[in-house]
Amino acid sequence: MDTLTTPATTASIDPSSLRAAIVRKLTYDLGRSSQSASDHAWFVATALAIRERFVDRWIATNRLAYESGAKQVYYLSLEFMIGRLLRDSIDNLGLTEAVNDALAPLGVTLERMRQAEPDAALGNGGLGRLAACFLESMASLGIPAFGYGIRYDHGLFRQVIADGWQHEYPEDWLACGNPWEFAKPEIAHEIGFGGAAVPLGADPLGPHRWQPAETVLAVAYDTPIVGWRGRSMTTLRLWSARAPDPLLLEAFNKGDHVGAIAHRARLESISKVLYPGDETTAGQELRLRQQYFFASAALQDLIRRHLRVYQDLSSLPDKVAIQLNDTHPAIAVAELMRLCIDQHGVAWDDAWDITRRTIAYTNHTLLPEALESWPVWMMEKVLPRHMQIIYLINARHLEDVRTRFPKDDRLVASVSLIHENMERRVRMAHLAFIGSHRTNGVSALHTELLKRTVFHDLDRVAPGRIVGITNGISFRRWLFQANRPLASLIEQTIGPRFRDDAEALAALRPRADDAGLQAAVAAVKRRNKQALADMLKRDLGVRLDPGALFDVHIKRIHEYKRQLLNLLETIALYDAIKADPGAAWVPRVKIFSGKAAASYWRAKLIIRLAHDIGRKVAEDPVVRDLLKVVFIPNYNVSIAEMVIPAADLSEQISTAGMEASGTGNMKLALNGALTIGTRDGATVEMAERIGEENMFLFGLSAEEVTARRAQWVGGAAEIAKSPRLGAVLEALAAGAWSPDDPARYRVLVDSIRGEDRFMLAADFESYWAAQRAADALWRDQAAWQRAAIRNISAMGWFSADRSIAEYAAKVWDIPLPRLPVPAAEPPRPAVPVDAA
Ligand code: 26V
Numbered sequence: 001m002d003t004l005t006t007p008a009t010t011a012s013i014d015p016s017s018l019r020a021a022i023v024r025k026l027t028y029d030l031g032r033s034s035q036s037a038s039d040h041a042w043f044v045a046t047a048l049a050i051r052e053r054f055v056d057r058w059i060a061t062n063r064l065a066y067e068s069g070a071k072q073v074y075y076l077s078l079e080f081m082i083g084r085l086l087r088d089s090i091d092n093l094g095l096t097e098a099v100n101d102a103l104a105p106l107g108v109t110l111e112r113m114r115q116a117e118p119d120a121a122l123g124n125g126g127l128g129r130l131a132a133c134f135l136e137s138m139a140s141l142g143i144p145a146f147g148y149g150i151r152y153d154h155g156l157f158r159q160v161i162a163d164g165w166q167h168e169y170p171e172d173w174l175a176c177g178n179p180w181e182f183a184k185p186e187i188a189h190e191i192g193f194g195g196a197a198v199p200l201g202a203d204p205l206g207p208h209r210w211q212p213a214e215t216v217l218a219v220a221y222d223t224p225i226v227g228w229r230g231r232s233m234t235t236l237r238l239w240s241a242r243a244p245d246p247l248l249l250e251a252f253n254k255g256d257h258v259g260a261i262a263h264r265a266r267l268e269s270i271s272k273v274l275y276p277g278d279e280t281t282a283g284q285e286l287r288l289r290q291q292y293f294f295a296s297a298a299l300q301d302l303i304r305r306h307l308r309v310y311q312d313l314s315s316l317p318d319k320v321a322i323q324l325n326d327t328h329p330a331i332a333v334a335e336l337m338r339l340c341i342d343q344h345g346v347a348w349d350d351a352w353d354i355t356r357r358t359i360a361y362t363n364h365t366l367l368p369e370a371l372e373s374w375p376v377w378m379m380e381k382v383l384p385r386h387m388q389i390i391y392l393i394n395a396r397h398l399e400d401v402r403t404r405f406p407k408d409d410r411l412v413a414s415v416s417l418i419h420e421n422m423e424r425r426v427r428m429a430h431l432a433f434i435g436s437h438r439t440n441g442v443s444a445l446h447t448e449l450l451k452r453t454v455f456h457d458l459d460r461v462a463p464g465r466i467v468g469i470t471n472g473i474s475f476r477r478w479l480f481q482a483n484r485p486l487a488s489l490i491e492q493t494i495g496p497r498f499r500d501d502a503e504a505l506a507a508l509r510p511r512a513d514d515a516g517l518q519a520a521v522a523a524v525k526r527r528n529k530q531a532l533a534d535m536l537k538r539d540l541g542v543r544l545d546p547g548a549l550f551d552v553h554i555k556r557i558h559e560y561k562r563q564l565l566n567l568l569e570t571i572a573l574y575d576a577i578k579a580d581p582g583a584a585w586v587p588r589v590k591i592f593s594g595k596a597a598a599s600y601w602r603a604k605l606i607i608r609l610a611h612d613i614g615r616k617v618a619e620d621p622v623v624r625d626l627l628k629v630v631f632i633p634n635y636n637v638s639i640a641e642m643v644i645p646a647a648d649l650s651e652q653i654s655t656a657g658m659e660a661s662g663t664g665n666m667k668l669a670l671n672g673a674l675t676i677g678t679r680d681g682a683t684v685e686m687a688e689r690i691g692e693e694n695m696f697l698f699g700l701s702a703e704e705v706t707a708r709r710a711q712w713v714g715g716a717a718e719i720a721k722s723p724r725l726g727a728v729l730e731a732l733a734a735g736a737w738s739p740d741d742p743a744r745y746r747v748l749v750d751s752i753r754g755e756d757r758f759m760l761a762a763d764f765e766s767y768w769a770a771q772r773a774a775d776a777l778w779r780d781q782a783a784w785q786r787a788a789i790r791n792i793s794a795m796g797w798f799s800a801d802r803s804i805a806e807y808a809a810k811v812w813d814i815p816l817p818r819l820p821v822p823a824a825e826p827p828r829p830a831v832p833v834d835a836a
Pocket of ligand 1: 681
């Protein structure tokens with residue numbers, strides 16, 4: 001398997017030839033002079049020059065994978081939250097020094113150029129970022145892999161805050177081109193929609209001819225992803241929709257100039273935007289079209305590649321592993337069946353065997369409102385042949401269940417692919433489960449709950465199919481790049497092995513009591529906080545004291561993630577400071593950042609509340625030096641890279657049982673932030689490794705939440721027991737925090753006093769106590785830093801490399817290639833922390 005990787009050839013680059021290459025790109029590819037080039041032009045020129053250093057390797061990796069007959073992973077994901085790529089490529093190729101040296105005489109810095117790169121935000125949050133980390137990990141581990149997704153013209157919306165309210169604007173990451181991608185217009189697959197399907201013989205299980213009413217082309221754009229030390233690479237292949245005919249010439253010539261291009265605009269709208277609003281039927285249909293568009297393109301593409309080497313599709317499960325990232329690509333189950341049966345003459349039973357053995361599915365949520373289903377009528381309209389196939393899959397599946405579990409109608413209804421209540425709908429999670437050989441949860445708790453809830457009955461029908469693979473993060477991006485000073489400090493302390501083997505971080509644990517190391521960790525953190533404070537001073541005009549405790553809550557705004565709980569505690573803290581301003585308060589900065597779904601008005605109201613609180617606190621001379629609330633607009637990967645290294649406290653306070661895993665929790669702990677959190681998602685497993693005594697865990701457990709829900713307790717009883725919370729809610733409801741619109745927050749208060757679905761009232765007092773425990777520990781800086789070091793030292797297991805190794809073993813059946821051992825490192829001179 002070693003043949004799959006190409007030797008690391010990174011050390012041999014001399015800065016002057018790199019400089020010449022960059023200037024050549026600037027001049028001949030961009031037509032700019034080095035005197036007048038903008039930072040963005042320098043970025044593009046550098047990216048193009050760097051790209052040249054890995055294209056050969058990329059082509060070689062693909063060829064070797066092809067020739068060696070190794071099994072390929074295809075990771076199908078509607079989201080890839082890539083962020084910026086310049087530093088990834090440069091660092092993973094080991095070119096950082098060479099690039100810095102090359103640029104210095106040109107008067108440009110890597111940092112300035114890096115800032116000029118737009119963030120590729122082709123995702124909503126954790127699920128998309130996980131896909132990006134996984135592609136980088138597969139490249140680093142030498143697993144041959146393609147990520148398949150959509151090349152959206154517009155990624156996640158740009159969030160602008162005006163008067164405390166979120167507004168959404170289109171994001172335009174491609175406006176100035178994208179130097180990382182290779183357009184491959186000759187790789188284009190036809191994707192059909194609508195029309196009708198007719199059987200070609202008497203057998204309903206046999207081949208059909210589907211005549212779609214319309215066809216769109218999926219055109220490939222490839223982005224090579226460089227693995228750690230440049231040892232291997234993967235490909236992100238994104239599909240863009242193109243109408244087969246650029247315009248209806250006849251209509252155009254008859255004077256209907258707009259009508260002649262409307263058809264094209266409609267077809268090409270498929271790859272226009274990430275997550276089109278789905279409140280309307282048209283929006284839902286577009287989303288279904290997106291899902292089929294990229295799933296079909298991916299399958300056609302991988303089948304074409306397979307058949308270039310192998311005679312037929314019977315060997316597909318041995319040579320190909322398809323991973324469905326959530327249910328978004330679940331239609332791939334029916335599409336693979338269709339391609340096998342209708343296009344490649346495979347018999348139904350063989351097609352089903354191939355499909356199930358090739359496909360695996362990752363579930364990322366238990367929330368009922370997030371479990372996808374499509375109305376049967378819409379499927380019949382958009383994908384008539386697939387609906388037939390789904391009916392047939394279901395009929396055979398239910399027949400099997402009826403035989404094995406006779407007279408259990410409840411079970412049959414529960415495991416059916418079709419939900420029969422009110423409107424008939426296709427349950428995509430059921431389709432993905434039935435059509436795959438493995439279904440995995442993304443943390444131990446989430447996997448357990450999957451078996452107990454959404455997949456309880458399916459687990460009985462197919463025992464052993466569900467496995468757990470806890471998420472992980474790219475240490476390259478989230479430690480080596482985002483926090484260079486900390487990475488160098490760790491290297492000085494325990495040597496460089498952790499850069500190749502994350503578990504080596506454990507060597508830090510015995511050093512946690514070392515006062516010198518504690519001081520050095522504190523100094524790094526202080527420096528990162530100062531850098532964040534400088535940025536926020538520049539961009540938002542707020543002045544932050546880097547000596548204060550930076551308490552960070554960064555993630556999508558959602559009721560289950562409970563930013564509101566944090567804000568209620570903020571108000572209570574304000575009240576307490578006002579009541580006793582002379583007490584020894586720990587100065588705190590509460591930092592929030594995150595986007596609300598455009599149609600999620602309660603989440604938008606929570607953003608507005610953060611701003612209302614921020615304003616009132618800042619205006620209060622008694623409190624403002626002790627408490628600050630900052631909301632950083634337009635949260636994205638690059639903002640995360642600034643905030644995470646500067647965090648002291650990490651808020652992971654979802655209602656237990658609702659956060660499938662979380663990955664921000666891992667990033668923050670790896671950067672030395674202590675977690676205040678519930679026993680939810682992967683935080684539970686973090687606690688097992690870090691030790692609860694080095695965290696601030698609080699609140700109801702998932703089991704207690706379930707029990708409480710069953711008792712219909714509601715918020716009022718808890719509020720009665722907590723005068724502190726009672727006062728906060730009364731003030732909020734009376735308009736004390738929104739004098740311009742006293743009724744603004746009444747709905748939020750009412751829901752806590754009522755059902756309190758997210759258990760804010762139930763958890764408030766223990767959250768308050770956990771926050772005060774954090775204050776107490778902060779006052780003992782040595783103890784705080786000891787805990788921070790213990791956090792860092794325990795995070796090795798949360799590397800995405802470990803997650804990917806588990807997928808390879810438990811799901812894909814791929815042996816990990818033996819990668820070339822890194823060349824012995826020359827001894828490094830000790831780098832003083834300030835110069836790192
Ligand atoms: C989607 C929706 C859509 C509509 C209404 C409410 C709602 C709530 C949640 C979701 C999440 C969909 C799937 C998802 O993004 N899951 C996230 O996946 C991450 C990677 O596994 C994981 O760390 C997060 O805990 C999980 O929420």
